[in-house]
Amino acid sequence: MPASHLSGRPFLQVPGPTNVPERVLRAMDRAVIDHRGPEFAALTKQILPLLRRVFGTTTADPILYPASGTGGWEAALVNVLAPGDRVLAFNHGHFSAQFAQTARNLGFDVDEVPLRWGQPLDPAVLEAKLKADARNANAPSSYKLVLAVQNETSTGVLSDVGAVRRAIDAARHDALLIVDAVSALGSTPFEFDEWRVDVALAGSQKGLMLPPGLAVLCIGPRAKAAAETGGSPRHFFDWRPILRDNAAGFFPYTPATLLLFGLREALTMLVEEERLENVYARHARLAAAVRAAVGAWRDAGLGILCESDAHHSPTLTAVTMPPGIDSDTAIKHARERFGLSLGVGLGQIKGKVLRIGHLGALNELEVLGTLGGVELALRECGVPLTLGAGVAAAQRSFVNAPADPASARDTARGQSAEPAKRPAAAEQPHRPTALTTP
Numbered sequence: 001m002p003a004s005h006l007s008g009r010p011f012l013q014v015p016g017p018t019n020v021p022e023r024v025l026r027a028m029d030r031a032v033i034d035h036r037g038p039e040f041a042a043l044t045k046q047i048l049p050l051l052r053r054v055f056g057t058t059t060a061d062p063i064l065y066p067a068s069g070t071g072g073w074e075a076a077l078v079n080v081l082a083p084g085d086r087v088l089a090f091n092h093g094h095f096s097a098q099f100a101q102t103a104r105n106l107g108f109d110v111d112e113v114p115l116r117w118g119q120p121l122d123p124a125v126l127e128a129k130l131k132a133d134a135r136n137a138n139a140p141s142s143y144k145l146v147l148a149v150q151n152e153t154s155t156g157v158l159s160d161v162g163a164v165r166r167a168i169d170a171a172r173h174d175a176l177l178i179v180d181a182v183s184a185l186g187s188t189p190f191e192f193d194e195w196r197v198d199v200a201l202a203g204s205q206k207g208l209m210l211p212p213g214l215a216v217l218c219i220g221p222r223a224k225a226a227a228e229t230g231g232s233p234r235h236f237f238d239w240r241p242i243l244r245d246n247a248a249g250f251f252p253y254t255p256a257t258l259l260l261f262g263l264r265e266a267l268t269m270l271v272e273e274e275r276l277e278n279v280y281a282r283h284a285r286l287a288a289a290v291r292a293a294v295g296a297w298r299d300a301g302l303g304i305l306c307e308s309d310a311h312h313s314p315t316l317t318a319v320t321m322p323p324g325i326d327s328d329t330a331i332k333h334a335r336e337r338f339g340l341s342l343g344v345g346l347g348q349i350k351g352k353v354l355r356i357g358h359l360g361a362l363n364e365l366e367v368l369g370t371l372g373g374v375e376l377a378l379r380e381c382g383v384p385l386t387l388g389a390g391v392a393a394a395q396r397s398f399v400n401a402p403a404d405p406a407s408a409r410d411t412a413r414g415q416s417a418e419p420a421k422r423p424a425a426a427e428q429p430h431r432p433t434a435l436t437t438p
C-alpha cells in the first residue's frame with residue numbers, strides 16, 4: 001500500500017529534510033509582502049543577528065540565497081577562488097566527494113585526499129599536506145583553500161573543525177577554510193570565530209527546521225577581502241551586492257519572502273526560547289540513544305559505519321546491514337508498510353547502510369517510534385533482531401543521560417558525549433563495521 005494511504009503522521013526520519021514545526025509552518029502561512037518595503041527590511045534585520053549567534057560569530061556576515069546546500073557550495077567557491085586556483089579536499093563520504101567534484105566542475109584544481117568512508121577528516125594528514133605545500137609557498141601551485149565537511153551526512157561522522165584549524169595553524173599555511181555545516185548547523189556547536197573559519201555554509205532543511213529552499217552562508221573578513229579583489233566570473237552568487245543591500249535590510253534579487261518568515265520563527269525557537277546549548281544537548285542525547293539501540297542490534301549483525309565513538313554524528317546514524325540484507329529493501333519496506341522514511345546509502349555504500357536522521361524538531365518519543373519502526377521493518381525483511389531490544393536500550397539511554405549542555409560541547413570538540421553511567425553489555429560502544437573503502 002502506498003505510504004500516502006496510511007493513517008497517522010508519516011515519520012520523516014531522513015537526515016534532512018527534517019520535520020517542520022507547526023509554529024514555523026504557521027509563520028509562513030501568510031500573505032506575501034513587498035520585499036522592498038519597511039516590514040521586509042525589519043524582518044531581515046531580525047534574522048541576521050540571530051544567524052550570527054547560530055554560526056558563533058560577532059565578526060562575520062551571514063548571507064542567504066534562494067538555493068540549497070549545493071548552491072551554497074558554488075557560492076562559497078566562486079566568490080573566493082579564481083579559475084585554476086588550487087584546492088585541498090578530502091573524500092570521506094558522498095558529500096565531501098561531491099563538494100570536491102563541484103570545485104573541479106567549476107574549473108578549480110582540486111587535490112582530493114581519499115580517506116575511508118566512516119573516518120573523519122584527519123587533521124594529521126591535513127597538516128602534512130599543508131606543510132609539504134608551504135615549502136613552496138610562493139609557487140603558483142600553493143593551496144588557496146581547504147574544504148572541510150563538518151558532518152558527513154552519508155556516513156554519520158562528525159569531524160573536529162577546531163582540530164582542522166589547529167592543523168592549518170601548525171603548518172603555518174594561509175589557505176582559506178571553507179566548512180560545509182549543512183547537516184550540523186543548529187544541531188551541534190559551530191564556532192566560526194574561535195575556529196577562524198572563512199566561509200561556512202548550510203541549508204534551511206536540516207537543523208534549522210525549515211523546508212528546503214535556502215542556502216545559508218557566513219563569510220568572514222578574509223573571505224570578504226578575497227571576493228572584493230578576486231574570485232571567478234559570477235553574477236547570482238556574487239555576495240558583494242547582497243552584503244551592500246542587506247545592510248539596509250534588502251536583497252538585490254527577489255528573496256524567498258515566506259521562507260524568511262519561517263526562518264525568523266525557527267531561529268527564535270532555537271536561539272531565544274530553547275537556547276542553543278539546550279538544542280545541542282538534546283541532539284547529543286537523542287544521538288546517544290540511537291547508538292545505544294544499534295548497539296543492542298549488534299548480535300543480529302547490524303553495526304555503525306562511523307569508526308570511532310568520538311566522531312559519532314549528533315544528527316544521524318549510518319547503520320550497516322548484516323550480510324545478505326540490502327538496505328534499500330528494508331528502507332522501501334519501512335516507507336511502504338509503516339510510513340517511515342529513512343536515508344538510503346549513497347555512492348559506494350548504496351544498499352549497504354540505512355541512515356536514521358535524528359536532527360531538527362525532534363524529541364525522545366519520536367526517536368523511540370522511529371527505532372520501533374526500524375526494528376519492525378528489519379525484522380520483516382529477515383534480520384533476526386530481538387524486537388524491542390533497540391527501543392529498550394534507547395529508553396535506558398534516555399533515563400541515564402543527563403540533559404547536560406556540556407556534553408554537546410564535548411561532542412563538537414571530538415570528545416565522547418556518552419552517558420556517564422557505564423552502559424549495559426548490549427550498549428557497549430560498537431565496533432565499526434568494515435565496508436568497501438576507497
Ligand SMILES: Cc1ncc(COP(=O)(O)O)c(C=O)c1O
Binds near residue numbers: 071
Ligand atoms: C553535508 C552536506 N553537504 C551538502 C549537501 C547538499 O545540500 P542540498 O541537497 O541542500 O543541495 C548535503 C545534503 O544533504 C549534505 O548533507
